[in-house]
Structures are given as structure tokens and as C-alpha cells.
Amino acid sequence: KAGVTQTPRYLIKTRGQQVTLSCSPISGHRSVSWYQQTPGQGLQFLFEYFSETQRNKGNFPGRFSGRQFSNSRSEMNVSTLELGDSALYLCASSVQPTGANEKLFFGSGTQLSVL
Amino acid sequence: TQLLEQSPQFLSIQEGENLTVYCNSSSVFSSLQWYRQEPGEGPVLLVTVVTGGEVKKLKRLTFQFGDARKDSSLHITAAQPGDTGLYLCAGVHTNAGKSTFGDGTTLTVKP
Numbered sequence: 001k002a003g004v005t006q007t008p009r010y011l012i013k014t015r016g017q018q019v020t021l022s023c024s025p026i027s028g029h030r031s032v033s034w035y036q037q038t039p040g041q042g043l044q045f046l047f048e049y050f051s052e053t054q055r056n057k058g059n060f061p062g063r064f065s066g067r068q069f070s071n072s073r074s075e076m077n078v079s080t081l082e083l084g085d086s087a088l089y090l091c092a093s094s095v096q097p098t099g100a101n102e103k104l105f106f107g108s109g110t111q112l113s114v115l
Numbered sequence: 116t117q118l119l120e121q122s123p124q125f126l127s128i129q130e131g132e133n134l135t136v137y138c139n140s141s142s143v144f145s146s147l148q149w150y151r152q153e154p155g156e157g158p159v160l161l162v163t164v165v166t167g168g169e170v171k172k173l174k175r176l177t178f179q180f181g182d183a184r185k186d187s188s189l190h191i192t193a194a195q196p197g198d199t200g201l202y203l204c205a206g207v208h209t210n211a212g213k214s215t216f217g218d219g220t221t222l223t224v225k226p
Contacts, residue, residue, distance in 0.1 A: 004157070033213070043158075043203065043216035056212040090157050098212050100145035100165055106157030 002027065004093050004107035012113045018079040021110045025072050025093030029105070032074040033098065034066060037088040037109070046089075049074055050097045078112075086114045118142075119206050119217035127223040131193050136220045138204035139186045145209040147180055147187045152201040152219075194224045 005024040013019050025032050034046040045058040049068035066076040072093075078085055088111050092104040119140045128134055138147065146165045150158035162171050164180035164187060171178045175198075177190040191198055201221050205214040 035216075042218040043205075045213045045215070048213060058213070092157070098207060098214055099209050100207055101163060102207075103160055103163065104148075104214065106150075106159070108156050 004091055004105050006089075006091050006107035006110050008110060009108065010111050010113075012115060013081050014115050015081055015083060017081050018077065019081060019112060020075055020077045021089055021091075021112075023074045023076075023091030023093075023107060025074070025091075026105055029093035029095050030072050031094045031097045031102075032068055032072065033092045033094075033104065034074070034076050035090045035092065036060075037090055038086075043090070046076065048098060055097055081114045083114050086112060088112075119204055119215055121202075121204060121217035121220050123220060124218065125221050125223075127225065128194055130195055130224055130226050132224075134191050134194055134222070136189045136191075136202055136222070137186070138188070138217050140206055141185065142206065142208070143184050144206035145184075146207045147184070148205045148207065148214065149178055149187070149189055150203040150205060152203060158201075158203055191222075194222075196224045196226050198222060199224050 007022045031050045033048040035043045037043045048056045052068045063079045068074045088109045090109045092106045094102045122137045148163045149161045152158040162178045167182045167184045169180045175192045179188050201219045203219045204217045
């Protein structure tokens, strides 16, 4: 069974540009969550999607958005990139939405560098 | 805001030593999970503890959930170089529908 696949693996952008990251969950998983990981802030929750609907959103500006398709694949978009957006963006999938016994399976992440 | 504090932040030990990592919060969680992350990879789930006072063992790793479900600890016996990595705890609050992660403990086990 293939794991969570994130593309691209590495990305270099300049300030003001926009970027789209992709996440393909494990087959049969309908929930996808996105996290931003930086050395200073750790893992910060961005949003969670289930059945094409955003269920929860973290404390990030509106420049960060996402969506989920009918096949459970998800994309996140960051517009008007800032230097502080440089981070490892992690996607995690689960069968059901985040719950006490729900297991999150993470992808290897997309390392975004904003110059 | 449900904050999780992990300690220590960094830990460097010799192979064969024992260690304990702590995860503390002022919030009650539905469950608490421990992950291990290696450089260039995403976190990998090690264990989920749900019941207050619960103890789970995974080979040389022992996980404990506090009675009040606000804190947890990870104890590694006879650490090996392969245990090197970033250990993250994550509190799950079902009502919030998300996992809140601690800042992590970077463990280095020297041969």
C-alpha cells in the first residue's frame, strides 16, 4: 500500500509569488491535514479536509488556502509569499477526521524556500 | 490555546544509557500520541495513549499517560544509535478536531 505522497519535494520561490503543493493520501483515507514545520515554531496546524469540506483551520492568514478533491487528493496554496513562509509543509492522511484513536500518516513533506 | 511543552529540548547520550522525555500541558486531551521524525522525513506514529494512567510498551520504549490526561512521558531503555531522531508528542482534542504538537525533543545517541 503506497504511503502519503507529497509533491514537489523541494521548491524555491521568490517573495510575492504563489505556490501550490499537492498531497495524495493513502488509498481509502478520506481525511487530509496540513501542517507547517519550522525550527522555531515546530509543527503548526494549517487545516483539515474531509470529504471535500474544510473541517478545521489553524491560525494562519488568508494567504494560506486549500482544497480537497473527490478522490481525496488535496492541494494547498500560498499566495503572495513572504520570507517567513519558508518551511517544511507536511501533509497527513487518516481514515476519518482527527479523533482520539485516529492515526495520522505523514508524507515526507515539501521543503519550501522563499528568497 | 492548547500548548504542549516538551523537555528536554535536546538530549545527547551514549549508547546503552536510559532516558526519559516529558510532555506537559495545562489542557486535558482526548488522547496523546508520540511520533518520531528523522531528517528529511515526516513524523511516524509510535503510539497512542487514551486512558489516564495508561502505560504502553513498545520494545525498549515505555509510554505513560498521566492520570489527569494532561501529561505524558516516553522512557527509552538502553538507547541505541538507531533511536536518534526528533521525538514529538501530540495532544488530540476531539472537539477541536486537530492535533496540537509539542516542539519536540532532539535525541542523539552516540555509539
